[in-house]
Amino acid sequence: MITFFTEYGMFLAKLVTVIAIILLSVWILVRIVTRSKTFDHEHLKVKKLNDKYQKMNLALKSAALPRKIFKKELAALKIKKRHEQKSPIDSDKKRIFVIEFVGDIRARESASLREIVTAILTIAESRDEVVLVLESAGGAVHGYGFAASQLLRIRKKGIKLTVAVDKIAASGGYMMACVADRIIAAPFAIIGSIGVIGQMPNFNRLLKNLDIDYEQVTAGEYKRTLSIFGENTDTGRRKAQEDINETHQLFKDFVIANRSQIDIEKIATGEHWYGTRALELKLVDELCTSDDYLVQSAGSADLFLINYVRRKPFTERLFSSFTSTIIRLIQ
Secondary structure (H helix, E strand, C coil), rough: HHHHHHHHHHHHHHHHHHHHHHHHHHHHHHHHHHHHCCCCCCCEEEHHHHHHHHHHHHHHHHHHHHHHHHHEEEEEEEHHHHHHHCCCCCCCEEEHHHHEEEEECCCCCCCHHHHHHHHHHCCCCCCEEEEEEECCCCCCHHHHHHHHHHHHHHHCCEEEEEEEEEEECHHHHHHHHHHEEEEEEEECCCCCCCCCCCCCCCHHHHHHCCCCCCCCCCCCCCCCCCCCCCCCHHHHHHHHHHHHHHHHHHHHHHHHHCCCCCCCCHCCCCEEEEHHHHHHHCCCEEEEEEEHHHHHHCCCCCEEEEEEEEECHHHHHHHHHHHHHHHHHCC
C-alpha cells in the first residue's frame, strides 16, 4: 500500500510539472503575440524628461522635508500646473531633443540615429536644440562616417547641435562629436584618438610548415594588398600604408572642416586625452556632464528623450521573454 501511494505521488508530481511547463509555455507565447500586435512595427519612443526630473524632485522632498512643508509645496505645484493648463500654450518655448548613442565597432546604432534625426527634422525649428549623449570608442570608418553625416543634417537645417561625452568619444566617436556646435565632456572622459589603424594576422609561415598551399586569384593589381593566409609583399605593404595615410588625411580634413579652432597637426597623432586636457587642446568647449547640462536646461526648455525601437526577431523575443520569466520565478 505504501509503495502504491509513493508511486502515485511521484506520478502526480510529474503530471503537475508537465502541466506547469505547458501552461508557462502557453503564457509566454500569448505575451509575445500580444506584444507583437501592440508593437507591430518599428516606432519612436518619446519621454519627456521634465516630468522625470520633477518626479525625482518630489520623491526626494517627500522623504526629506517635514510633512507640512511638503504638502504646501505640493499644493503650490498643483496650482501652478492648473494655471499652465488654462493658459495658452507657449509656442515660443525652446525644445531640446535628446538622443543617446552608444556605438560599437560597426556603428550599428547609426541606423536608429538616421530615423531619429529624420523624425526630429520634421518638427524642429531654429530655436530648438538637439543634444546627443555620445559614448563610443570608434570603429569602422564607413560606419562612423555615415553616423557623422546624419548629425551634419541637423547642422545644415540651422538647428543647434550639442554633443555631451560622459565616458568616451574616441576615433570614430570623435568624428561624430566634432560636427557639433558645442562639445561638453566630463573631466575624465576620453577624447580624441584621431588616427587610423589596420591590422591582421598572417598564417603563411604556419601553412608552409604544415605543407598546406594557399591559392588566391584576383583581378586588379591592388585588389588584395595584404593577406591573412598568403605571402605578403613589400609592394602590398606600401599600398596598404598609402591607403591608411589617405584615410587619416580624410579624417583630419573632416575634423578641421567642422572644428577649425584646433591645431590639427598637434592633435591628429592618434593619441587620446582626458576631458581637462582636451579642453586645453580645444577638442571640447566645456567640462560638464550630460546630466548637469540637461537638468539646467529643464528650467527653460521642454526636454524630450527620443529612442527608435526596432522589432526583434521572433526567436530573440521568445528567448528574452522566457529568460525574464524564469528570472522572476527564481526571485
